[in-house]
Amino acid sequence: MxxxxxxxxxxxxxxxxxxxxxxxxxxxxxxxxxxxxINSLLLMLGVAIGVLLxxxxxxxxxxxxxxxGRSVFEWALLLPMAIPAYIxxxxxxxxxxxxGPVQTLIRQWTGWGYGDYWFPxxxxxxxxxxxxxxxxxxxxxxxxxxxxxGQSICVLDxxxxxxxxxxxxxxxxxxxxxxxxxxxxxxxxxxxxxADYGTVQYFGVSTFTTGIxxxxxxxxxxxxxxxxxxxxxxxxxxxxxxxxxxxxxARYHHTSQRHQAxxxxxxxxxxxxxxxxxxxxxxxxxxxxxxxxxxxxxLTTAEESLDSRFVGLITHSLMLAxxxxxxxxxxxxxxxxxxxxxxxxxxxxxxRLAGMGYAIPGTVIAIGVMIPxxxxxxxxxxxxxxxxxxxxxxxxxxxxxALIFAYLVRFLAVSLQTVxxxxxxxxxxMDEVARSMGTGSxxxxxxxxxxMLKGSLMxxxxxVFVxxxxxxxATLILRPFNYNTLAVRAYELASDERLADASYAALTIVxxxxxxxxxxxxxxxxxxxxxxx
Amino acid sequence: MQNQLEVRDVxxxxxxxxxxxxxxxxxxxxxxxxxLGPSGCGKTSLLRAIAGFEPLALGEILLHGExxxxxxxxxxxxxxxxxxxxxDFALYPHLSVGANVAFGxxxxxxxxxxxxxxELLGLVGLSGLEEKYPHQLSGGQQQRIALIRAxxxxxxxxxxxxxxxxxxxxxREQLAGEVRTILKREGVTAILVTHDQLEAFALADQxxxxxxxxxxxxxxxxxxxxxxxxxxxxxxxxxxxxIPGRVLADGRIESSLGILSADFNQQHQAxxxxxxxxxxxxxxxxxxxxxxLEITDKVFQGAEYLYTLSLDDGTELLCLVQSxxxxxxxxxxxxxxxxxxxxxxxx
Numbered sequence: 001m002x003x004x005x006x007x008x009x010x011x012x013x014x015x016x017x018x019x020x021x022x023x024x025x026x027x028x029x030x031x032x033x034x035x036x037x038i039n040s041l042l043l044m045l046g047v048a049i050g051v052l053l054x055x056x057x058x059x060x061x062x063x064x065x066x067x068x069g070r071s072v073f074e075w076a077l078l079l080p081m082a083i084p085a086y087i088x089x090x091x092x093x094x095x096x097x098x099x100g101p102v103q104t105l106i107r108q109w110t111g112w113g114y115g116d117y118w119f120p121x122x123x124x125x126x127x128x129x130x131x132x133x134x135x136x137x138x139x140x141x142x143x144x145x146x147x148x149x150g151q152s153i154c155v156l157d158x159x160x161x162x163x164x165x166x167x168x169x170x171x172x173x174x175x176x177x178x179x180x181x182x183x184x185x186x187x188x189x190x191x192x193x194x195a196d197y198g199t200v201q202y203f204g205v206s207t208f209t210t211g212i213x214x215x216x217x218x219x220x221x222x223x224x225x226x227x228x229x230x231x232x233x234x235x236x237x238x239x240x241x242x243x244x245x246x247x248x249x250a251r252y253h254h255t256s257q258r259h260q261a262x263x264x265x266x267x268x269x270x271x272x273x274x275x276x277x278x279x280x281x282x283x284x285x286x287x288x289x290x291x292x293x294x295x296x297x298x299l300t301t302a303e304e305s306l307d308s309r310f311v312g313l314i315t316h317s318l319m320l321a322x323x324x325x326x327x328x329x330x331x332x333x334x335x336x337x338x339x340x341x342x343x344x345x346x347x348x349x350x351x352r353l354a355g356m357g358y359a360i361p362g363t364v365i366a367i368g369v370m371i372p373x374x375x376x377x378x379x380x381x382x383x384x385x386x387x388x389x390x391x392x393x394x395x396x397x398x399x400x401x402a403l404i405f406a407y408l409v410r411f412l413a414v415s416l417q418t419v420x421x422x423x424x425x426x427x428x429x430m431d432e433v434a435r436s437m438g439t440g441s442x443x444x445x446x447x448x449x450x451x452m453l454k455g456s457l458m459x460x461x462x463x464v465f466v467x468x469x470x471x472x473x474a475t476l477i478l479r480p481f482n483y484n485t486l487a488v489r490a491y492e493l494a495s496d497e498r499l500a501d502a503s504y505a506a507l508t509i510v511x512x513x514x515x516x517x518x519x520x521x522x523x524x525x526x527x528x529x530x531x532x533x
Numbered sequence: 534m535q536n537q538l539e540v541r542d543v544x545x546x547x548x549x550x551x552x553x554x555x556x557x558x559x560x561x562x563x564x565x566x567x568x569l570g571p572s573g574c575g576k577t578s579l580l581r582a583i584a585g586f587e588p589l590a591l592g593e594i595l596l597h598g599e600x601x602x603x604x605x606x607x608x609x610x611x612x613x614x615x616x617x618x619x620x621d622f623a624l625y626p627h628l629s630v631g632a633n634v635a636f637g638x639x640x641x642x643x644x645x646x647x648x649x650x651x652e653l654l655g656l657v658g659l660s661g662l663e664e665k666y667p668h669q670l671s672g673g674q675q676q677r678i679a680l681i682r683a684x685x686x687x688x689x690x691x692x693x694x695x696x697x698x699x700x701x702x703x704x705r706e707q708l709a710g711e712v713r714t715i716l717k718r719e720g721v722t723a724i725l726v727t728h729d730q731l732e733a734f735a736l737a738d739q740x741x742x743x744x745x746x747x748x749x750x751x752x753x754x755x756x757x758x759x760x761x762x763x764x765x766x767x768x769x770x771x772x773x774x775x776i777p778g779r780v781l782a783d784g785r786i787e788s789s790l791g792i793l794s795a796d797f798n799q800q801h802q803a804x805x806x807x808x809x810x811x812x813x814x815x816x817x818x819x820x821x822x823x824x825x826l827e828i829t830d831k832v833f834q835g836a837e838y839l840y841t842l843s844l845d846d847g848t849e850l851l852c853l854v855q856s857x858x859x860x861x862x863x864x865x866x867x868x869x870x871x872x873x874x875x876x877x878x879x880x
Contacts (some may be wrong), residue, residue: 304751429623433679435610436584436617437637437686451627 002018002052009368009409010360015235016226032211034394036228036307040207040235043129043200044190050133050311054282055180060170061279063148066264073279075521080286081138082513084470086198087506089131090494091290093202094297096122099116123203131203132193134286139192140185141424142520147181148174164381166265172420180249187243194236195361197473198491200208209363209473216477222371229364240359257485291510317469317486320400324407325415325464331408332415332460356522362406369406369478399400403478410474415460466516470509535598537562537694537722538690543592543602545578552578554746560690560739563720565713567737569727571769573855575746576726577694583724584617584692585610597689603720616683620695622675624667630654630678631663637686651725653681656715680712691723697732709735731772734758742766758812759874767810767876772839774850775808777880786877789844791824793875801877807844810876813839813851818858822867826850828869842868 018321061067062074080088096102096119103119106112121127159169175182197209208228216225267275357365384390426449434444472487479488493502545553547684553575560566568576570851581587583594586609594602596615601608624633632675634650641649647663654660657677667675676696683691696712697705713736716723727733733740740767741751750762761767764773767775778788780801785794788809801807818840829849830841833856842850852868860866 048788156758219697427621427623429619429621430625432584432610432685433617433623434621434636435586436615436683436688436692438611438614438639439637440611448625 007356008372009365009406010233012372013226013229013364013368014301016223016230021189031100032206035206036208036211039125039196039200039205042125043132043205043207044193046126046129047090047132047136047189047193051137051140051186052182054133054137054286055185055189056144056175056178056505058137058279058282059141059145060174061275063145064170064174064264065166065267065271065275065291066269067275068204069279070264073283074532076283076287077141077279078138078517078521079283080135081520082517083135083290083510084131084198084472084513085192085196086202086472086491086494087294087509088135088286088290089128089199090499090502091506092122092127092131094499095289095293096120104166104268125203125205128199128203128205131199132189132196134282136189136192137282137286139188140182143181143185143188146180147178180246183246184243184244187239187246191236191239191243191359194232194239195363195473197363197476202491202494208235209361212363212367213472213473213477216367221372222367224368226371229361229367233364236359236361236364240356291507294503294507294510297500298507301500301503313484313486313489313505314508316484319387320387320475320485321409321465321468323400324404324411325399326406328408328412328415328464329419329457329460331412332419333457335416337418339420339424341470356413357409358411360410362410362471363477365406365409366474366477369409369474373402374404398478398480400480403475403480405434406474406478407464407468407471410471411464414463414467418456418460418463419453422453426452462519463516466513469512535562536560536595537564537597538566538724539595540579541593541595543579543582543594544590545575545582545587546590547578551590552746553582556741556743556746556748557592558739558741558748560722560724562722563717564739564812565716565721565723565725565737567725567727567733567740568743569730569733569740570743571728574743574759576728576743576805579743580692580694580724580726582606584615584689585613614686614689616686616688616691618676618679618683618691618693618696620698622667622679622699624675624679624682626667628666629663630659630665630667630670633667633678634682634685636682639686653685654721657711662856672700672793673708676700676708680715684719687724691721693723693725695727697727697729705729705732706735712736731874742769743782744769759876761810761876764808764878767878770810772851773810773812774848775810775878776844776848776850778807778809778875780805780807782785786875789848790870793870801879806878806880807877810878811850811872813853815851815870815872816842816850817867817869817871818852818854819867819869822869824868825865826868828862831860833863840866842866 037449058073058077062070062077094100098114098119106117106119110117159173194208197213200207201210201213208231212225212228212232215221215228430448431444434448439447469485470487472491475485475488476491479485484492486509490502490505490509493505495498536559540556540558542651542665543553543556544551556575568579570576578587582589582602583596585601586834588607589602589604591604592598600612600628625636628636631647631650634653635646637644638649650663651660655663657680659674659677662670662674662678667678670678676699680693680696693712700708709732719752719850719859725733725736737754739751740754740757742749742757744765749766750757752760752762757766758771761770764775764863767773776790778793781787781792782801782803783805785792786807786809787793790811793809826842826844829843832839836856837853838856838858838860840852840854842849858866
């Protein structure tokens with residue numbers, strides 16, 4: 001039941017596919033729709049190339065080759081995940097546009113003036129693709145790395161005993177075998193690309209998400225915005241299916257159950273240098289450079305930025321993220337216990353459905369939440385006015401309730417997965433053994449479940465907390481009037497070209513965003529120790 | 534002596550499917566019983582019914598004279614004082630070994646608990662491991678901890694669900710012997726569920742063979758091997774071949790191996806067609822014997838060879854021979870019958 005409620009926004013948006021097309025819609029089709037489609041596709045293509053090159057090469061190098069710094073890169077390469085795309089976008093703009101330090105430096109050295117030289121325009125579709133690729137490649141890195149490590153002993157050693165060097169082994173054995181995992185990582189990166197609003201909006205690239213915004217606010221047409229959203233959803237579903245299929249194939253590709261500490265290719269000095277350059281390049285441009293710039297800005301503007309308004313932002317963000325993560329955790333616990341205890345297919349289906357939101361762009365969810373909430377408010381309002389002669393105004397829409405509901409729709413999957421994984425470790429026999437020793441249900445929960453779940457529950461809280469903190473488009477649409485969060489403020493200041501002023505909010509988001517990355521890298525190190533033990 | 538466990542006419546159903554079909558047996562105090570059968574025979578369901586995890590469709594279960602299960606009424610597992618050891622051991626990863634063993638101890642002071650834990654750890658030769666955590670132990674050690682955790686509260690009966698199947702083959706045999714010694718020393722009444730007959734022979738006093746939900750035979754291991762009650766038991770336990778025969782007027786049986794006389798485990802009429810069960814140890818290799826059979830296959834088993842011998846009509850027999858009698862395939866060797874128990878089923 002609860003799970004179904006959370007699916008309402010998605011189903012509602014999809015239902016607009018069958019709605020008769022309004023005037024605005026045909027206007028959209030005539031004018032901008034083609035741009036949206038082409039730009040979105042180009043952007044996806046660019047991001048795909050970028051994340052594949054960066055993700056697969058770094059994954060191969062860190063998992064299969066031995067070179068100085070490898071063990072540091074292994075986890076450090078995940079750091080770019082901490083930076084939301086819109087934040088890296090405006091930091092790079094600050095660095096590389098005409099007034100930025102890089103071009104200024106070039107002009108000082110050469111004495112050129114405006115128009116005397118060519119410099120790549122960062123605020124373009126290529127620039128947007130580059131920005132997204134720089135922070136999204138860790139998805140491909142993570143999954144293909146796991147695939148490379150998983151296939152290690154059985155097939156790669158065979159290839160090497162047959163006389164194949166690193167290159168041949170890579171292209172003929174490792175890459176084809178890891179393909180499902182790589183495709184899965186790619187689909188995740190592309191889903192994020194489609195969901196992105198901040199970057200493309202800031203760079204002035206018209207895609208689906210910016211189109212939905214414009215139709216909603218500019219043209220004030222909910223139906224058309226919903227129809228655009230529905231179209232976008234179809235593409236997302238295609239990606240979800242692609243990801244699911246790839247994952248299933250990836251399972252079958254494990255030809256051996258045995259895992260052994262693999263012997264890595266020992267690279268010579270020149271190769272090591274190249275490997276080092278590639279990995280540190282990805283790390284430098286994806287994390288160190290933007291984070292460093294943010295830090296610099298933050299330090300130089302400390303006095304003006306650290307005021308009571310900033311404290312207000314933090315309070316708002318913490319409150320929203322805290323409330324959403326606690327609620328998501330409670331819901332996740334409720335659902336996964338329901339699944340464990342009942343296990344019937346309606347429960348399973350409902351849990352699946354509730355878990356789908358993560359793939360769906362925040363913009364789409366916002367529209368899907370806004371429409372029913374507004375309809376409910378209007379209906380209630382007119383009913384009250386007719387019956388009692390007073391107006392309730394807008395009860396839900398434009399309040400924190402609507403916003404938190406949207407967060408739940410989008411991020412429940414995160415806590416659900418974590419809680420389910422934790423609960424999965426408590427095997428049914430552990431309950432049964434406790435009962436056979438005379439332990440009642442309440443005592444089992446207290447003495448077995450709570451201590452065993454504690455870690456997963458903390459992780460679930462943390463992950464949703466950080467995701468909510470970073471989330472931009474849904475917050476932008478659904479927040480109460482003048483209610484600012486860190487993400488919204490950073491975005492607004494950056495849009496007003498007050499890049500340095502935005503740095504405090506942005507830096508806070510990045511710093512908090514590093515927390516889950518640390519968690520992730522710890523699990524990686526731990527699983528490696530378990531394997532070599 | 535009072536029966537510790539009585540299973541009377543018990544049926545267990547999942548939906549409309551009957552997985553345990555009117556099974557009855559009894560177990561005296563301090564006796565180790567075993568439910569043996571192929572996978573899907575209902576042995577685990579029966580064990581779970583005794584533990585109280587499965588309700589009964591028919592019949593009743595008495596534990597120490599007290600009725601704990603009947604249709605529509607199942608005393609909860611936590612109220613019936615059973616101890617259970619699972620296939621996956623189900624040790625709690627968040628608790629130390631000592632805390633795991635003490636999990637079911639209640640109404641005891643901390644000192645008494647520590648004492649009991651130390652005593653049990655000593656019993657299985659793992660003294661001093663109280664502070665370790667389950668993941669730091671080997672498979673065999675985990676198994677022993679799971680065993681003493683179930684024994685700690687001194688249950689009325691100890692239930693072991695395939696307790697050795699998660700372990701290496703070598704370890705399995707060694708542990709089965711050890712577990713029997715421990716249970717006997719403590720005077721524990723226990724039921725083991727397994728599909729491995731050697732495990733059953735090594736551990737149990739009484740074995741029940743289950744097939745398709747029905748209890749085929751409840752007997753000692755020796756009798757189950759040498760005097761199987763029906764063809765299912767004969768097929769499932771040990772190796773052997775069936776050869777056709779005919780009952781003569783004087784009660785002896787005529788077969789292609791000659792005329793056999795011995796006690797029958799079943800009544801047959803003169804002139805009946807029957808099938809005889811021949812175990813590999815019923816055939817003895819004897820160079821003096823005039824009765825010669827051709828070797829069609831042989832497997833070296835260390836101390837013995839297992840020869841496959843062929844009769845003229847193509848029937849194949851198995852024969853165990855000490856391995857210093859090394860004959861080649863195709864050779865004909867002398868055979869003598871040494872059948873103490875003639876087992877014949879109507880064909």
